[in-house]
């Protein structure tokens with residue numbers, strides 16, 4: 001075996017101090033040593049099934065809680081019993097919560113660590129590509145209240161993030177592609193040069209984990225620049241919603257048949273096309289990005305997205321009204337990703353319909 005690749009640790013400056021992302025290539029079995037002291041683990045149940053022997057020291061701790069990583073687990077009424085269990089297990093204000101899982105486990109652990117005792121430290125071991133390359137930094141938690149998804153939330157970064165790329169080997173392909181969608185997004189935001197470099201290596205993403213891991217590191221370094229400027233998402237960080245307004249509407253209109261990051265990938269292609277059709281983006285930029293975007297969503301290109309449901313979901317987006325939409329699109333000669341206001345009129349509807357029709361062709 002050759003030498004292991006070296007990844008930089010990444011330090012993030014937040015309002016509550018510096019926190020660090022470390023890459024650990026020594027394997028899932030070595031994770032326990034990162035978390036000494038009075039720790040309470042919250043672990044994705046699926047990982048307990050898949051990595052039972054490697055995570056043995058963690059799973060056999062009396063204070064470890066296993067949680068099923070499904071959207072319903074983020075329901076506020078299902079979070080309170082977890083807090084009760086932590087209390088019964090003796091959690092104190094000086095304890096540390098360690099979350100091991102993807103975005104669902106992250107959201108639950110971050111939320112609890114913000115509200116319990118008005119703040120308990122937490123650490124995070126992200127295990128999906130989406131959480132490793134994107135959500136692990138940025139401080140946010142989102143919890144559901146009935147039909148209102150992600151309506152409750154807090155900002156509290158973990159003290160430490162440990163990324164073990166080995167976890168990616170057990171992910172389903174659709175989960176990998178979902179994470180790749182977010183990696184593509186930050187590279188487009190970083191500018192044409194960054195995206196073009198990604199495009200040259202894109203074909204290796206699904207069969208060379210070392211290439212993919214390098215792009216996790218790159219994606220985090222790009223995101224870091226923005227969250228350090230706007231941790232609380234009041235300004236420039238909004239552009240990270242690129243692909244998301246359309247993506248959320250696709251998820252909603254298809255009853256969540258399309259995984260999040262893949263819906264975002266479709267959303268980026270849709271934003272690029274609408275910008276190009278309106279003369280807001282030179283079409284060469286749209287054409288430059290399209291092959292990579294299409295390749296990432298090809299398995300879902302034939303999904304039926306009902307137009308009425310799609311437009312209604314866009315209107316429900318909290319940034320939008322019935323006749324005005326706030327969208328994020330690459331604009332101008334430099335394809336700079338920016339906020340743009342657009343009329344929710346017949347022209348817009350027709351362009352959405354055209355995109356969805358052509359997507360299936």
Ligand SMILES: NC(=O)c1ccc[n+]([C@@H]2O[C@H](COP(=O)([O-])OP(=O)(O)OC[C@H]3O[C@@H](n4cnc5c(N)ncnc54)[C@H](O)[C@@H]3O)[C@@H](O)[C@H]2O)c1
Pocket residue numbers: 044045046047050069070071074101102103104105106107127128129130131135136138139140141142150167168170171172175178
């Ligand atoms: N807080 C944030 O900043 C933020 C950002 C984006 C998304 N989210 C939230 O994250 C959630 C989605 O998270 P996600 O996409 O990371 O996935 P997830 O946590 O929903 O997990 C997806 C599936 O993969 C399984 N899994 C996790 N790690 C695995 C591994 N290594 N091998 C095999 N299976 C594994 C899980 O058990 C689950 O079945 C949504 O609820 C979304 O709202 C939060």
